[in-house]
Amino acid sequence: MNSPVNPRAIEGRAKISARGLNVHYAEKHALHSVDLDIHSGEVTALIGPSGCGKSTFLRCINRMNDMVETARVSGRLTIDGADIYDRGLDVVQLRARVGMVFQKPNPFPKSIYDNVAYGPRIHGLARDQEELDEIVMTSLEKAGLLGEVKDRLTESGTGLSGGQQQRLCIARAIAVGPEVILMDEPCSALDPIATAKVEELIDELRDNYTIVIVTHSMQQAARVSQRTAFFHLGKLIEVGDTEQIFTNPQQPLTQGYITGRFG
Numbered sequence: 001m002n003s004p005v006n007p008r009a010i011e012g013r014a015k016i017s018a019r020g021l022n023v024h025y026a027e028k029h030a031l032h033s034v035d036l037d038i039h040s041g042e043v044t045a046l047i048g049p050s051g052c053g054k055s056t057f058l059r060c061i062n063r064m065n066d067m068v069e070t071a072r073v074s075g076r077l078t079i080d081g082a083d084i085y086d087r088g089l090d091v092v093q094l095r096a097r098v099g100m101v102f103q104k105p106n107p108f109p110k111s112i113y114d115n116v117a118y119g120p121r122i123h124g125l126a127r128d129q130e131e132l133d134e135i136v137m138t139s140l141e142k143a144g145l146l147g148e149v150k151d152r153l154t155e156s157g158t159g160l161s162g163g164q165q166q167r168l169c170i171a172r173a174i175a176v177g178p179e180v181i182l183m184d185e186p187c188s189a190l191d192p193i194a195t196a197k198v199e200e201l202i203d204e205l206r207d208n209y210t211i212v213i214v215t216h217s218m219q220q221a222a223r224v225s226q227r228t229a230f231f232h233l234g235k236l237i238e239v240g241d242t243e244q245i246f247t248n249p250q251q252p253l254t255q256g257y258i259t260g261r262f263g
């Protein structure tokens with residue numbers, strides 16, 4: 001007989017670990033006691049029908065739900081074993097460690113250079129102009145954008161195409177040296193070619209970051225992620241290797257969703 005799983009032992013291997021995580025928005029119980037481990041060096045996709053709590057879970061990881069007045073979070077959520085809801089935690093530092101890319105590209109109305117330099121300036125990451133230039137160039141390079149923008153760094157970020165803007169937002173997130181990158185449907189506003197570029201980029205980034213992506217597209221989850229978590233009505237129904245989830249789901253609800261019976 002298998003010995004019972006020790007939750008602490010699992011938590012020990014995970015970069016991010018949720019235990020009994022609940023979120024309420026006023027009376028609405030949006031997340032029900034979620035236990036989920038997320039590992040570094042891979043992409044974890046959060047899937048499930050609209051309103052199932054994917055974004056709510058994602059927004060717990062960088063405490064974005066703090067900004068929603070009615071939101072109440074309980075349970076335990078750790079990064080590298082430290083509780084990020086600890087009273088003493090510096091949320092600004094947390095958000096530097098946990099970057100976020102949103103559904104709609106949202107560059108600042110500033111130059112391409114200043115978009116990427118913004119975070120490093122605020123966090124005092126560069127000692128001089130040369131170091132700042134280095135951070136900006138490296139971040140643009142890692143985001144697969146440098147070749148397209150190196151001759152127009154002083155032009156506005158909002159003048160780029162949608163796909164370029166989204167890669168600029170990824171460069172902006174990378175520039176502060178995060179360990180985790182959260183992506184909330186990062187391709188939903190992009191055309192197929194721009195989507196393919198962002199997906200390629202996600203794949204390149206996964207060795208060096210812990211990436212969590214919310215997606216409505218099961219094809220995208222299958223293409224970019226190594227692990228997939230399926231949510232339904234605020235509950236985590238099943239999590240496993242992406243291939244297993246899509247070819248051999250263990251739960252009837254997961255089966256129903258991936259075969260398009262609802263969603």
Ligand SMILES: Nc1ncnc2c1ncn2[C@@H]1O[C@H](COP(=O)(O)OP(=O)(O)OP(=O)(O)O)[C@@H](O)[C@H]1O
Pocket residue numbers: 025028030048049050051052053054055056057068070
């Ligand atoms: N700020 C909020 N105030 C009140 N209720 C909210 C708020 N944000 C989300 N909810 C509710 O919480 C539940 C989970 O929402 P959430 O946005 O996490 O779902 P989702 O799976 O990401 O949905 P979608 O795929 O449509 O983006 C939904 O019932 C939603 O209406």
